[in-house]
Amino acid sequence: MQEVLRLQNLQKSFGSVRALKNASLTLKEGEVVALLGDNGAGKSTLIKAISGVFPIDRGDIYVRGEKVSIRSTREAMDLGIETIHQDTSLAPDLSIARNLFLGREPVNLKWLGVFAPLDLAKLRDAASALLKRVGISKKLDADALVSTLSGGERQSIAISRAMQFAAKVIILDEPTNNLGVEETHGVLRFVKEMREAGHSVLLITHNIHHVFEVADRIIVMRRGEIVAEQTVADTDLLTVESLITGADLSALMKRAQ
């Protein structure tokens, strides 16, 4: 499989806090990689650096083998890196169609810049087609306001938006937070579909069970560093938990017995 994204020795400090010490990782085509770690381990900092929220202090980012610099969310999107943040990806007062194309609105009379009129027909058609393709057309109308949707539906919309722009890398930040059981399974099914469609997925989550259900590889972070990298087939829940906390849980368990 071809390499899609490579991070080499990324470093980022906030004042005296070294949020990211020396992070390197590689993401291949059609692969789901889970990024795990306790609160404050540096997961958020890492994905924010990749998605262009703030610049890194040091280190290199390669997209399909080419060295790039990512200085804004716009640049990350243009490189094919789509990030879906927990709860914050959609504007609730806008329609589904307007959300799907937010920041990339189809317009007529392009020379008018930000004053260019939206191509409303194209907007609605494309949104309907997209909703149909991802299998939620029966329930959702492209003109419905996002505020009328459930958490799972919102997450589905955000994910379909990322898939629609044929993103090479899709970063999911806690995608199943605050979701019901059924909605969670819907999102996990989406993740599998993304992999089948050839997208690479970086999944940030606290739920290790989900990781074993969908991920191919696991990367564990602790105190701003990547401390372990394992394929899901070669590891188990207890080992991963030990890696996250830094304590040897299996040894503890044995001693307890």
Place this chain on the structure above:
Amino acid sequence: MRSPQFSSFVILVVLLVVFAVADGNFLSPLNISNMMAFLPELGIIALGMTLLLTAGEFDLSVGAVFGLAPVVVMLLVQNAGVDIGVALLAGLLLCIAIGAINGVIVTKIGISSFLVTLSMLLIVRGAALYITQGFPLKSWDQPGFFVTLLAGSFNIGAFRFYTSLWWFIGLSLLAVYVLRYAKLGNWISAIGSNRNAAVARGVPADTVKIWLFIATSVLAGLAGMISAFRISAASPVAGTGYELEVIAMVVVGGTALTGGRGTILGTIVGALMLRAIRNGIVLVGVPGLAYNIFVGVIILAMLILHALLQKNAARN
């Protein structure tokens, strides 16, 4: 039926009928002409305020800018002998600067627009009072191109209208277009609805907000000039309290104070409503000093109605 601007419109019609029945002169050409002369001055500011509120910010300095801009322009013309065109340009630049300072402090330093524009209100009003020493400027009675452009008048039958009405209509159409049909409107609503989501999609939220602050300031200055030309005088205390009346017009029309949901049509209805109340209450004989009681009660009633309608919509 559930849309806020529609319920506001119904209330407006009810108010107009009540006033018309209570006093035969309410719908007379003279009184309608009178209302239409005042309407654009606050209405034009309300258009800018609607866009700004939709993006999640508001501006308390508009009333002060309404006062300062004409004072500066007239001082330049009368005391410094500057050409009126150049003076107006200077006034425009001043408004742009005030709006830009508001916007930059709010977005780049991250202080709430309430505090920033409240301070700006004091600075701008204080400046107007200081440079005039508190006195209104001597009257301005030289007709010319700019006076005709901003405050000329014309008759249609028994009605007498000011050109400011054209300004209001034109700017309203532009604002409706921007908010509902242009790419920029999509950005403005998205920023007010969920700023982080908009930024994550590459929308330049700070830049959009700064330009909206500038637009609002410029519109306030324009309204101040229109008013000053119409009454041929510039007073340093003109526009006192306008900021709250303008915000009332906007929220009565159905725009959310918290951002994300804005309606220009609603704002026009709101502007007409407050104008009609102010005018009608006096005609039907309510004492002038009791005016604010009525305005307050009606605004509160409108807001309760909007809240109930929204709750209802959420339940269905």
